[in-house]
Amino acid sequence: MIPSVLPTYSRLPLSFVSGEGSWLVEADGRRFLDMGAGIAVNALGHAAPELVAALTAQAAKLWHVSNLYTIPEQQQLADKLVELTFADTVFFTNSGTEAAELAIKMARKYHDEAGAPRAQIVALQGAFHGRSTGAIAMAGGDKMVKGFGPLMPGFVHVPFGEDEALLAAVTEDTAAVIVEPIQGEGGIRAIPDATLKALRARCDKVGALLIFDEVQCGMGRTGRLFAHEHAGVTPDIMMSAKGIGGGFPLGAVLATEEAAQGMKAGTHGSTYGGNPLGCAVGLKVTGIVSDPAFLAEVNRKAGLLRQSLEGLVASHPAIFETVRGTGLMIGLKCRVAPADLVAAAQAEGLLTVPAADNVVRLLPALNIPDEDIAEAVARLDRAACALAQKPAESA
Numbered sequence: 419m420i421p422s423v424l425p426t427y428s429r430l431p432l433s434f435v436s437g438e439g440s441w442l443v444e445a446d447g448r449r450f451l452d453m454g455a456g457i458a459v460n461a462l463g464h465a466a467p468e469l470v471a472a473l474t475a476q477a478a479k480l481w482h483v484s485n486l487y488t489i490p491e492q493q494q495l496a497d498k499l500v501e502l503t504f505a506d507t508v509f510f511t512n513s514g515t516e517a518a519e520l521a522i523k524m525a526r527k528y529h530d531e532a533g534a535p536r537a538q539i540v541a542l543q544g545a546f547h548g549r550s551t552g553a554i555a556m557a558g559g560d561k562m563v564k565g566f567g568p569l570m571p572g573f574v575h576v577p578f579g580e581d582e583a584l585l586a587a588v589t590e591d592t593a594a595v596i597v598e599p600i601q602g603e604g605g606i607r608a609i610p611d612a613t614l615k616a617l618r619a620r621c622d623k624v625g626a627l628l629i630f631d632e633v634q635c636g637m638g639r640t641g642r643l644f645a646h647e648h649a650g651v652t653p654d655i656m657m658s659a660k661g662i663g664g665g666f667p668l669g670a671v672l673a674t675e676e677a678a679q680g681m682k683a684g685t686h687g688s689t690y691g692g693n694p695l696g697c698a699v700g701l702k703v704t705g706i707v708s709d710p711a712f713l714a715e716v717n718r719k720a721g722l723l724r725q726s727l728e729g730l731v732a733s734h735p736a737i738f739e740t741v742r743g744t745g746l747m748i749g750l751k752c753r754v755a756p757a758d759l760v761a762a763a764q765a766e767g768l769l770t771v772p773a774a775d776n777v778v779r780l781l782p783a784l785n786i787p788d789e790d791i792a793e794a795v796a797r798l799d800r801a802a803c804a805l806a807q808k809p810a811e812s813a
């Protein structure tokens with residue numbers, strides 16, 4: 419019999435009932451150190467007092483009015499994001515997937531508005547942009563699209579890491595190129611700064627728009643507010659979600675005035691997007707995470723974690739191949755199946771997240787205390803020792 423919850427997820431047999439900071443409490447009372455943070459969502463940890471206060475204060479005032487009216491919290495958050503980034507304008511969504519949908523629409527509409535319609539969007543293999551029909555067509559991975567055709571046409575996929583092929587794919591027929599500056603689900607694979615720069619130049623040359631998907635790598639995760647800042651390159655359109663709501667469902671599409679020129683009244687909308695609750699929390703998260711002192715701390719913590727992980731990898735060469743990533747977006751490339759490491763870590767009371775390319779991700783709260791970093795590495799060490807004693811099972 420089909421479960422009452424549609425069985426689209428392979429869930430672990432854990433149900434958490436409360437959380438505080440980087441810790442989660444299971445229904446049976448066990449405490450787990452959370453190095454996944456809801457897959458890069460709980461940017462300030464669980465039950466962050468500032469976010470609880472922002473949410474409950476708004477909840478007591480006003481939940482929802484619809485976008486028929488001006489929403490002051492939405493206006494304030496948009497102003498703040500415009501002030502902090504390349505963008506001139508922002509549309510709020512409830513998720514990363516919805517941000518992907520608008521990014522596609524905005525790019526195509528831009529060219530239509532300019533009188534020379536273009537539909538083609540160039541994307542990278544191994545990308546993840548969400549689960550709507552548009553987002554799966556855009557990312558194009560076999561597992562995601564199988565059985566859901568016919569797919570939305572107009573997407574071209576280039577292998578990750580093949581710069582020449584990528585630049586050659588961007589022509590005067592291209593409406594936009596979309597990349598994650600650091601692929602998350604794809605296995606913490608960063609696009610080199612030089613490639614992002616070359617892509618920007620190529621897009622400018624042929625009149626294509628450049629879209630960055632910063633749903634996972636943005637909002638302070640890499641030690642800068644947005645990951646593209648490391649490369650000194652700005653997009654025309656950017657998707658944000660996950661960390662921006664700190665656990666409350668919120669996403670956003672940020673764009674330049676030029677890129678957004680086709681998006682006039684009636685061209686797009688969302689019942690809940692940008693509602694007072696989400697924006698009150700998003701405003702608080704954005705204020706905290708964009709503070710240079712907070713980002714300096716993220717970088718210091720990232721250095722601490724990275725150094726310990728380099729040691730861990732060196733002392734377990736049969737388990738780990740390498741450590742990669744930027745800031746607190748870290749991938750442990752494994753020599754064992756990632757699921758085995760995730761399970762061994764779980765047995766030590768540590769939560770991690772698997773990804774493609776044989777990687778286990780560490781995406782902790784950005785304010786994780788130093789002692790929790792040390793504890794996480796100690797637990798990973800024990801997990802690796804336990805795995806090393808069972809080579810036959812993990813082979």
Ligand SMILES: Cc1ncc(COP(=O)(O)O)c(C=O)c1O
Binds near residue numbers: 512513515602603
């Ligand atoms: C880079 C990226 N884009 C888009 C999405 C989709 O976001 P959501 O699950 O909020 O729809 C994700 C989710 O993992 C993501 O990592």
